[in-house]
Amino acid sequence: MFRSDASKLSLILLMTPFVLWIGLLIVLPQLGIGYISLREKVGPREYELGLANYIDFINEPIYWNTLLRTAWMSILVTALALLVGFPVAYYIAKIAQQRSRAALFLLCLIPLWVSDLVRAFGWIVLLRETGVVSGMLQTAGLISGPVELLYNDVTVVIGLVYTVVLFMIVPLFSTLDGMDNSLLEAGYNLGGSRVTVFRRIVVPYAMPGIVAGCIITFMLTAGSYLTPILLGGKNSSWFTEQIYDQFITRYNWESGATFGVLLLGFTSFVVWLGLRLTGQSLANTVAKE
Amino acid sequence: MDDLQCDGLTKRFGNFTAVNDVSFAVPSGSFFSILGPSGCGKTTLMRMIAGFENPSKGDIKIKGNSVLATPPNKRNVKMVFQHLALFPMMNVGENIAYGLRCRGEPKADIAHKVAAVLERIGLPGVEEKEVAQLSGGQKQRIAIARCMVLEPDVLLLDEPLGALDLKLRERMKIELKLLQHQFDTTFLYITHDQSEALVMSDNVAVMNAGRFEQIGTPQELYHSPASGFVAGFVGDTNRWKGRVVSIADGAAKVQTAAGEIVAAASGEDVAEGVEVDVFVRPEAIELGVPENGNSLRGKVDSLLFNGANSRILVRIADGELIEVNYPVMDGGGGLSAGDDVEIGWARERGRCFAAAR
Numbered sequence: 001m002f003r004s005d006a007s008k009l010s011l012i013l014l015m016t017p018f019v020l021w022i023g024l025l026i027v028l029p030q031l032g033i034g035y036i037s038l039r040e041k042v043g044p045r046e047y048e049l050g051l052a053n054y055i056d057f058i059n060e061p062i063y064w065n066t067l068l069r070t071a072w073m074s075i076l077v078t079a080l081a082l083l084v085g086f087p088v089a090y091y092i093a094k095i096a097q098q099r100s101r102a103a104l105f106l107l108c109l110i111p112l113w114v115s116d117l118v119r120a121f122g123w124i125v126l127l128r129e130t131g132v133v134s135g136m137l138q139t140a141g142l143i144s145g146p147v148e149l150l151y152n153d154v155t156v157v158i159g160l161v162y163t164v165v166l167f168m169i170v171p172l173f174s175t176l177d178g179m180d181n182s183l184l185e186a187g188y189n190l191g192g193s194r195v196t197v198f199r200r201i202v203v204p205y206a207m208p209g210i211v212a213g214c215i216i217t218f219m220l221t222a223g224s225y226l227t228p229i230l231l232g233g234k235n236s237s238w239f240t241e242q243i244y245d246q247f248i249t250r251y252n253w254e255s256g257a258t259f260g261v262l263l264l265g266f267t268s269f270v271v272w273l274g275l276r277l278t279g280q281s282l283a284n285t286v287a288k289e
Numbered sequence: 290m291d292d293l294q295c296d297g298l299t300k301r302f303g304n305f306t307a308v309n310d311v312s313f314a315v316p317s318g319s320f321f322s323i324l325g326p327s328g329c330g331k332t333t334l335m336r337m338i339a340g341f342e343n344p345s346k347g348d349i350k351i352k353g354n355s356v357l358a359t360p361p362n363k364r365n366v367k368m369v370f371q372h373l374a375l376f377p378m379m380n381v382g383e384n385i386a387y388g389l390r391c392r393g394e395p396k397a398d399i400a401h402k403v404a405a406v407l408e409r410i411g412l413p414g415v416e417e418k419e420v421a422q423l424s425g426g427q428k429q430r431i432a433i434a435r436c437m438v439l440e441p442d443v444l445l446l447d448e449p450l451g452a453l454d455l456k457l458r459e460r461m462k463i464e465l466k467l468l469q470h471q472f473d474t475t476f477l478y479i480t481h482d483q484s485e486a487l488v489m490s491d492n493v494a495v496m497n498a499g500r501f502e503q504i505g506t507p508q509e510l511y512h513s514p515a516s517g518f519v520a521g522f523v524g525d526t527n528r529w530k531g532r533v534v535s536i537a538d539g540a541a542k543v544q545t546a547a548g549e550i551v552a553a554a555s556g557e558d559v560a561e562g563v564e565v566d567v568f569v570r571p572e573a574i575e576l577g578v579p580e581n582g583n584s585l586r587g588k589v590d591s592l593l594f595n596g597a598n599s600r601i602l603v604r605i606a607d608g609e610l611i612e613v614n615y616p617v618m619d620g621g622g623g624l625s626a627g628d629d630v631e632i633g634w635a636r637e638r639g640r641c642f643a644a645a646r
């Protein structure tokens with residue numbers, strides 16, 4: 001009796017901050033945003049409920065092109081982050097010496113100690129016309145005049161991959177770290193080549209980590225603001241920039257809220273589609289164990 | 290024809306020698322065990338045979354051909370891992386089919402072979418089950434089937450019964466031996482449990498600190514151990530420390546704290562004045578004084594009833610406890626704790642080895 005009361009109490013104590021956080025900072029604002037997005041402005045301080053904001057969005061190709069572009073580039077960034085992150089995670093979890101493992105893992109986390117903004121400025125220092133890279137290329141005699149390496153899509157993608165790759169490495173590392181080496185050895189022993197072992201044993205085993213990492217990176221990328229704006233400049237056409245624009249520059253909260261809802265809805269849809277296409281489900285990957 | 294042959298196999302990790310100059314041959318179709326305490330290098334030896342470690346020295350031959358240059362996935366030796374290493378993301382059928390698919394066999398053949406091997410291990414129709422749904426003993430058999438379906442030259446088993454509970458272990462011992470007969474494949478079995486090795490094997494190699502101490506049939510190891518380590522490790526035994534007083538005709542007179550006894554001198558380095566260990570098996574010791582044998586006086590400390598393996602613990606003069614055969618079949622002779630007894634054994638049933646320094 002006492003035991004169950006105590007455990008109930010501790011459950012409540014543990015859950016309260018979590019529920020408050022979810023409720024006050026996520027659910028409530030989202031509901032508010034959803035509500036605002038459904039308001040149509042019919043006159044000064046006069047509103048009606050309706051879908052006009054959504055219809056405006058559909059009728060303006062710039063808006064939905066930006067959303068599609070953001071989604072595509074986020075998928076690209078996610079794929080690249082997986083490509084870069086997997087070998088790193090695999091190396092730390094399976095190849096590196098037991099002793100150096102913790103140090104390597106910490107090393108991966110170091111960039112998190114510096115804020116996004118500072119990291120983005122780091123890129124700017126390197127890549128601008130008068131920046132380090134341009135200067136070095138000139139000194140080496142590879143180019144004759146200064147080059148502008150900022151404000152193009154490649155730079156934006158690279159910058160984004162750099163920002164989010166950690167969130168790919170961490171879940172990958174933890175699943176791979178849990179994999180018994182004897183599974184790999186059994187894979188070889190039974191006649192598998194490197195490719196077979198990787199494809200049929202490592203990847204399926206790491207799937208929960210891959211799915212979790214991809215979802216986190218994709219959502220982070222699609223919702224990021226600083227990196228695309230600072231590295232891509234005015235023409236980066238990132239969807240969060242549109243949202244910012246509507247809220248702050250034009251003071252059109254209704255439209256901004258609509259874009260916010262659309263971004264959430266669309267990215268969720270992409271995640272769902274990705275899960276469907278790869279035959280995964282949240283229940284048997286992320287929620288496993 | 291030997292299926293597996295190792296010549297002077299050595300493995301060093303830094304300046305630690307895990308396997309030291311090991312040579313042996315396993316005849317075709319036999320059950321060969323390597324028996325040794327934990328950490329003596331058994332797994333390292335097996336990993337070299339499977340190709341996961343490169344020997345520092347020596348050669349490994351499978352069916353007469355050196356495989357040192359062959360990568361692990363091309364060697365026709367299959368391994369049952371200590372914790373089985375069944376693939377958790379595949380079901381039973383896929384686990385067994387894995388090796389066949391790696392070989393690129395046609396789909397129809399694979400399904401057929403998987404069904405056939407499951408039949409042979411007595412688990413027909415479990416293809417669709419998940420690995421987690423199986424019991425410990427079933428997993429064991431699936432792990433063996435996964436290897437046997439590939440018809441290896443040698444099957445390596447690394448303490449496969451270690452994770453099972455006692456009851457199941459006893460049953461799997463017999464089952465493994467039957468499976469080996471049935472598949473008629475060479476088994477190389479690693480264990481630290483001497484009873485597993487004795488029950489199942491045609492030949493046993495006793496390993497200690499990276500070296501083979503003796504290779505022989507279970508009977509040979511039991512009845513004529515080549516070293517003190519083997520005598521102490523294989524089977525139950527009593528052990529005394531002592532010093533050789535004199536030697537005549539291969540029989541050493543040994544002074545122990547409990548009295549003077551005569552034992553067969555084994556090994557060349559037993560000589561007058563040498564510190565030795567004397568080994569006598571409990572079943573050789575009986576109550577009463579045999580003619581022309583050793584005898585000691587003592588007090589019954591306790592009676593340990595265990596069916597046919599029952600023992601009397603006798604405390605002798607110097608305070609040591611000695612295990613003595615307890616003839617429960619004859620009713621036990623009405624002994625009880627505290628009784629004064631005299632115990633004895635035939636001289637040739639005890640043997641002494643120079644004590645390890």
Ligand SMILES: Nc1ncnc2c1ncn2[C@@H]1O[C@H](COP(=O)(O)OP(=O)(O)O)[C@@H](O)[C@H]1O
Pocket residue numbers: 302307325326327328329330331332333334
């Ligand atoms: N990769 C390795 N590096 C260094 N030492 C090792 C390595 N593998 C095994 N050893 C050492 O070799 C010895 C024998 O190990 P092992 O073969 O696993 O013993 P067993 O299987 O008989 O218990 C142990 O002392 C172990 O610490």
Ligand SMILES: [Mg+2]
Pocket residue numbers: 328331332
């Ligand atoms: Mg071992």
